[in-house]
Amino acid sequence: MIVRIDSLTFRYPNGTTALDGVSFSVEAGERVAILGANGAGKSTLARHLVGIERPASGTIEIDGRRTDGLGIAELARTVGFVFQNPDDQLHAASVVKEVGFGPRNLRFPPARRTELVESALRRTGLNELRDTHPHHLSLGERKRVALASVLAMDTPVVVLDEPTTGQDHASVVLLGNLVDDLATDGRTVLAITHDMDFCAEHFDRVIVLENGGISWDGPVAHWLAQVADMAGQTLELPQMTRLGRRLGWAGPVSTVAGFLERLASEADPAPVPSTAP
Structure with a gap:
């Protein structure tokens, strides 16, 4: 298995408990959608996977290693994180430089860097925008640049935070195909999303967070069968x-x-x- 979380608890400095004893594991090649209402702890959970947040108690194991003591730079070799707001991670003067930053920082050989950057630009439909400054692009295009920069790092785990927000239909289709391709390649994809159509089309498993804990964990089809006739759902079918x-x-x-x-x-x-x- 690639990700194992055991009894993860996290509290913010004001005393608010965001995660309370969360436990689950994810196998290589799985596509897992993490769902829940605003404030359920989804983004907090995702930030733990890349070391932005650290647990108050419990353990996280990724690719056979516990994350205790591992820095963000070390975790970046295993987990690629695409932020909900692309402006939180874009900084280079051109798309190609942005996409190339990760593999260069990870000290991949030059030939491998070129291969990864060109593949990421092609797969995200950004090749014609390679010399454009990211901040001159639309929100949807900037989100694709952020995704390409993570793809170029070739991590076994990819975490997407609200990936379809601000994307047009063509970009959502492209993103869905990428998720499918990553899973076929044996890479694990976790997505925080409110987009139930995207979840149903491209993910195998759903983990639902509620009040800091897991209220459901299982196949997408089984979850939909359970909630289809329930009133008062916070997530639209x-x-x-x-x-x-x-x-x-x-x-x-x-x-x-x-x-x-x-x-x-x-x-x-x-x-x-x-x-x-």
């Missing part, structure tokens, strides 16, 4: 699930592919009885 309910379908449908498959089956005419003797 995927569009396909809501549309299926409007059509009176039994059981949750969460993805576009699932919806089209169900629609085709509902539209199939009943077989005509044979009149042959």
Whole structure:
């Protein structure tokens, strides 16, 4: 397994408990969405994975090593973190310099650095913007630059904080394909998100945080089946699930592919009885 968290507790200086005994593990290649209402502790949990926050008690193990005593620079070799606000991590004078900063700082050989930077620019659709200053780009483009800078570091774990916020449809599709590709490559992806459509389409597992603890941990489809008929949910169900309910379908449908498959089956005419003797 790549990430193991055991009894993690964290309190802010004002005494507020943000995380209270959180425990879970994630295998290599898993795609895990971390959900919850504002203030549930999602971003606080993510910041622990890169050493920005340190636990009051409990342990974190990443790639076989406990994070106790490991600095942010050392953790950056294993965990790539894409902030919700890209301006919190962009600093270079051009896109290509920004994307190249991580692998250069990690002292990758020059040929490997070039390979990683070019691959990251291509995969995020930024090659034509490589010489542009990041602060001259739109929010969605800056978020892709931040993502590319993490991809270029080639970490086994990638953490995304609200990745679809401020992105247009094409960028969300590109991001979803990247998440799928990373998992295929054996890299672990954890995403903090309120975007239930993105979660349903591209993630295998859901961890729901509530009041600093885990209220659900399991497959996306099982979670949707449980919450589809529950009132008062703080997270909006995927569009396909809501549309299926409007059509009176039994059981949750969460993805576009699932919806089209169900629609085709509902539209199939009943077989005509044979009149042959």
